[in-house]
Amino acid sequence: MLAVKNLQKSYHLGGQAYPVLKGINFEVKQGEFVGVMGPSGSGKTTMLNCISCYIPFDQGEITLGDKNLSHLGEDELAAVRNKELGFIFQDFMLLDGLSVKENIMLPRIISGRTGSDMEEGAERLCQVFGIAKIRDKYPVEISGGEKQRTAVARALINNPLVILADEPTGNLDSKSSKAVIDSFLQAKKMLDATIFMVTHDSFAASFCDRVIILKDGVVHSVVSNHGNRSDFQDELLDAIREMDGGDAA
Ligand SMILES: Nc1ncnc2c1ncn2[C@@H]1O[C@H](COP(=O)(O)OP(=O)(O)OP(=O)(O)O)[C@@H](O)[C@H]1O
Ligand SMILES: [Mg+2]
Structure with a gap:
């Protein structure tokens, strides 16, 4: 590996x-x-x-x-x-202008792999990390723990x-x-x-x-x-x- x-x-x-x-x-x-x-x-x-x-x-x-x-x-x-590779940064570095779900999809968007499985992948990660309910909220509207889980989900979206x-x-x-x-x-x-x-x-x-x-x-x-x-x-x-x-x- x-x-x-x-x-x-x-x-x-x-x-x-x-x-x-x-x-x-x-x-x-x-x-x-x-x-x-x-x-x-x-x-x-x-x-x-x-x-x-x-x-x-x-x-x-x-x-x-x-x-x-x-x-x-x-x-x-x-x-x-x-x-x-998936990265977790010390301050999590979520983008304030993007929703939770958009933040999670960001590595896929950057790599231009925005097919329908991108949305499915983001949904699945939201379920795994218990953040499905807040998927459309913005970083300022969620708790520290939710931010962390969003950052971990984002690190996983490309299946690194x-x-x-x-x-x-x-x-x-x-x-x-x-x-x-x-x-x-x-x-x-x-x-x-x-x-x-x-x-x-x-x-x-x-x-x-x-x-x-x-x-x-x-x-x-x-x-x-x-x-x-x-x-x-x-x-x-x-x-x-x-x-x-x-x-x-
Ligand atoms: N860009 C750089 N240019 C020159 N020296 C550097 C640079 N980055 C780190 N160093 C030096 O290399 C050594 C190792 O640094 P490094 O950041 O890898 O340590 P670390 O184990 O992560 O420490 P810490 O636990 O404080 O984060 C240190 O002596 C540091 O001063
Ligand atoms: Mg260090």
């Missing part, structure tokens, strides 16, 4: 190279909910931006489905971004291979965070969606199947969920504490 092999990326400032990703390796399977944790500056967003085709990387391979992203040109990358989320619960209180996680779990259960989420929040991460822990641009460890959420959260906290003294939990 998603495979990252020996991913390397440096930023160049003032003629000097600052390596940020130093050979990252992992795989995510179809239907998996995978988290990424690690201290601030460990390269989480940089890695997500490479997978998102937003920034070029220096070495290594990213494979998404049957496509090797390292071999694609600009137009092909734009198509991958639009069709194969993977949903990518960078700190989707970062600005939220614990109740709203749980609502975002619940919509991910719903997407996984009902639609076999694959979700890849960067988070600082060990509670949010404890709902993942697996959490990849980054440190200094490499995979420090991978912690798997064996079924008990609170045990898993404790293991994540231990792993993070062991790594950096506990300031990133």
